[in-house]
Amino acid sequence: MLSRFLSLQFKPVEITxxxxxxxxxxxxxxxxxxxNYSLYQIIRPVREWPLFVVVFYxxxxxxxxxxxxxxYTLSRLEAARSAVFANLTTVxxxxxxxxxxxxxxxxxxxxxACLIITGIFxxxxxxxxxxxxxxLPI
Numbered sequence: 795m796l797s798r799f800l801s802l803q804f805k806p807v808e809i810t811x812x813x814x815x816x817x818x819x820x821x822x823x824x825x826x827x828x829x830n831y832s833l834y835q836i837i838r839p840v841r842e843w844p845l846f847v848v849v850f851y852x853x854x855x856x857x858x859x860x861x862x863x864x865x866y867t868l869s870r871l872e873a874a875r876s877a878v879f880a881n882l883t884t885v886x887x888x889x890x891x892x893x894x895x896x897x898x899x900x901x902x903x904x905x906x907a908c909l910i911i912t913g914i915f916x917x918x919x920x921x922x923x924x925x926x927x928x929x930l931p932i
Contacts, residue, residue, distance in 0.1 A: 801865060801868045801869035802869075805869075806862055806865035806866040806868075806869050807862065807865075809865040810858060810861045810862045810865050813861050813865075814857065814858060814861065864876070864880075867879065875917070875918070875921065878913070878914055878917045878918070879914060881910050881913065881914060882910070882914065884906070884907070884910060885907045885910055885911065888903050888906075888907060
């Protein structure tokens with residue numbers, strides 16, 4: 795809700811920037827408290843190259859891109875409608891597991907994915923019929 799409100803005043807990139815720095819500062823402070831202010835224990839795991847690559851990928855690409863897309867969506871749609879589209883992450887996760895990791899695809903996953911997609915379609919289709927629904931132009 796706060797992102798939606800701020801999206802009327804700020805650009806999605808600006809909101810994403812603030813969100814990422816707020817999270818970085820908060821979790822860094824938690825880590826400092828957890829390791830009793832020991833800088834060595836905080837930096838030691840990141841010195842290993844494979845872990846550094848994973849952390850950099852998750853922090854720099856995945857999180858920033860995901861938050862930017864969320865803030866962009868909130869700047870174009872109302873919060874309730876964009877929350878409905880957030881359910882697509884489950885469908886995308888199932889498909890990514892099957893395609894990239896070779897995981898099995900079961901009937902109940904297909905059934906659940908169909909329910910999610912039907913719910914998204916129904917919410918958007920029948921939501922347009924509702925009087926008084928306002929939407930920012932895309």
